[in-house]
Amino acid sequence: MALKSESEYATDPDSDTRRSLLRHMLVARGIDEEARQLHKQGALDLWPSCQGQEAAQVGSALAVGPAPTVFPSYREHAVALLRGVTPDELFAQWAGRTFCGWDPRRVRFFPYTMVLAAQTLHAVGYSIGQRLQGLEDFVVVYIGDGATSEGDMSEAMNLAAVESAAVLFVCQNNGWAISKPAEEQMRTSLAERARGFGIESARVPGQDPESVYSSCSRAAAHVRGERAPYLVEIQVGRIHGHSTSDAQEVYRTPDDIARTRAADPVPAYASRLSGLGLVDTAWFDAVDKEVRELRERLTKEYA
Ligand SMILES: Cc1ncc(C[n+]2csc(CCOP(=O)(O)OP(=O)(O)O)c2C)c(N)n1
């Protein structure tokens, strides 16, 4: 697949891109809500919700475009959908109906990895392999804050730095590794830690998909232009528990949960674009209809 030219890595999203950011966020929210519902009905075995992280996921995925191969963790449902994994393929995996769910070669989105941070080494190795074969590609790898405590992450950052591997590390720091708060796992930001390995980095708030888009566009241009790794740490909020099997009310205060819900990126971005006149009622009705029909079909298929 052809890489984007330098000028295509726009740092500020235009109006069409802004509508696209919002549409993908709304679709991901609907699919995620359907999955949570199906888990309650016993149809899915488990679901790690991505609610609260949609701006980070959609902003980063749209910024890098379709060229790079993506190595996800297990919560990147919005990225998966954007890359062409169908909701059925996604649900089939969490219903235990298939081994992986999708063909990673078709969508260039690798299988979810439950072994924390293992995908960071896969990504760096894949990138080096691509270079050895003379293929002009770069790789994006997603990790959570907790995964960065694994030795694999440090090995991957060091290897990427010394090998000048074309890898964009995207960390969604949602403040929690299940019930372990991020501040008990690190004394510096991950962005600072990356610099210690010789990797350039940025730290961005994850509520605004446009800031994420701009930062990841610049980061992608760096990876592609310099053939060197880059790390973007995105600060996000986790609206629900770690997974559908986790009661976060046990270890998070009601205030903390309320603050995260109040900072929900989806309604905030919807009202922002609406206020700017970029979307209107007819636009919202069309997206609602698309999501409703998708959800009805998934309910029929799985419940
Ligand atoms: C090597 C390894 N150790 C422990 C676990 C158990 N585990 C699953 S998810 C998780 C927390 C991960 O947190 P984070 O990386 O912040 O991702 P998040 O779930 O917040 O998206 C842990 C400890 C695991 N899956 N793999």
Ligand SMILES: [Mg+2]
């Ligand atoms: Mg986390």
